[in-house]
Amino acid sequence: MSASSSRLEFLGQLAGGLAHEIKNPLSTIKLTLQLLEEDFVKEDSPTAKRAVRKLEVLLREVQHLDDIVQEFLTFARGHDIKLTRTNLREMVVELFEFLADDAQARGIRLHFDYEGELNNLLLDSTLIRQAILNLLRNAFDALEGKDGGEVILRARIKGDLLGIEIIDTGCGIAASNYDRMFRPYFTTKKKGTGMGLPMVRRIVEEHGGQITFESEEGKGTRFLILMPVDPEKRGSLKSMVRSEQP
Numbered sequence: 001m002s003a004s005s006s007r008l009e010f011l012g013q014l015a016g017g018l019a020h021e022i023k024n025p026l027s028t029i030k031l032t033l034q035l036l037e038e039d040f041v042k043e044d045s046p047t048a049k050r051a052v053r054k055l056e057v058l059l060r061e062v063q064h065l066d067d068i069v070q071e072f073l074t075f076a077r078g079h080d081i082k083l084t085r086t087n088l089r090e091m092v093v094e095l096f097e098f099l100a101d102d103a104q105a106r107g108i109r110l111h112f113d114y115e116g117e118l119n120n121l122l123l124d125s126t127l128i129r130q131a132i133l134n135l136l137r138n139a140f141d142a143l144e145g146k147d148g149g150e151v152i153l154r155a156r157i158k159g160d161l162l163g164i165e166i167i168d169t170g171c172g173i174a175a176s177n178y179d180r181m182f183r184p185y186f187t188t189k190k191k192g193t194g195m196g197l198p199m200v201r202r203i204v205e206e207h208g209g210q211i212t213f214e215s216e217e218g219k220g221t222r223f224l225i226l227m228p229v230d231p232e233k234r235g236s237l238k239s240m241v242r243s244e245q246p
């Protein structure tokens with residue numbers, strides 16, 4: 001292990017410990033605010049009403065902090081991958097059903113295009129679902145302000161590899177942002193956390209795969225996930241992917 005990677009590991013542990021330490025006082029603060037709110041809600045005076053409104057703001061902010069710390073901890077620790085036989089086609093159909101109302105409201109057409117046997121893949125279905133959902137949500141956001149548009153999910157097996165593409169006809173990505181896309185907390189959205197893509201990449205790499213993208217500003221973006229179908233072969237691709245990281 002190089003000096004810089006052990007230093008990075010140490011910093012990671014330190015940050016993880018810090019995040020963990022922040023969680024306890026945060027939950028005490030949250031509980032106390034809730035108790036205070038219960039007291040004020042019982043009173044009818046204008047002062048009590050103002051207090052309730054302020055407490056609600058505080059509770060929202062505390063919840064926001066808690067979410068950030070929780071996301072950080074999950075990211076820092078990584079996941080315990082649980083591989084189960086998964087029907088990827090069914091998973092995508094269910095995800096599309098879940099997103100159908102939202103898509104319709106935004107005038108987005110969703111397409112699913114697949115090839116090959118997708119019904120018996122060894123994956124952590126919860127994590128892969130989360131990764132695909134994150135990419136689909138980004139695709140939806142990219143179409144914000146456009147008059148509708150298209151989101152295509154393409155899944156296929158090619159030889160030993162499973163390929164999943166998520167394509168949108170949205171705003172695209174500025175070339176100056178390419179390097180930052182997978183960096184934790186990089187976001188161009190008002191309410192984004194910037195942890196979506198780092199989490200997706202982590203999940204894909206935990207499956208021994210890699211994720212890349214290509215994009216054209218104003219035209220759209222295509223994310224491509226490639227992972228070995230056979231979990232036995234995931235170790236080798238994983239080390240290939242890792243060694244490409246700076």
Ligand SMILES: Nc1ncnc2c1ncn2[C@@H]1O[C@H](COP(=O)(O)OP(=O)(O)OP(=O)(O)O)[C@@H](O)[C@H]1O
Pocket residue numbers: 134138139142168170171172173181186187188189191192193194195196197198221
């Ligand atoms: N399909 C896409 N089209 C255009 N830009 C994208 C796309 N996907 C991601 N991005 C850009 O990458 C940034 C980081 O994405 P990421 O998912 O990590 O965070 P986010 O979407 O901003 O926040 P969150 O996922 O927490 O809601 C986005 O803010 C956006 O600028």
Ligand SMILES: [Mg+2]
Pocket residue numbers: 134137138196197
């Ligand atoms: Mg996102």
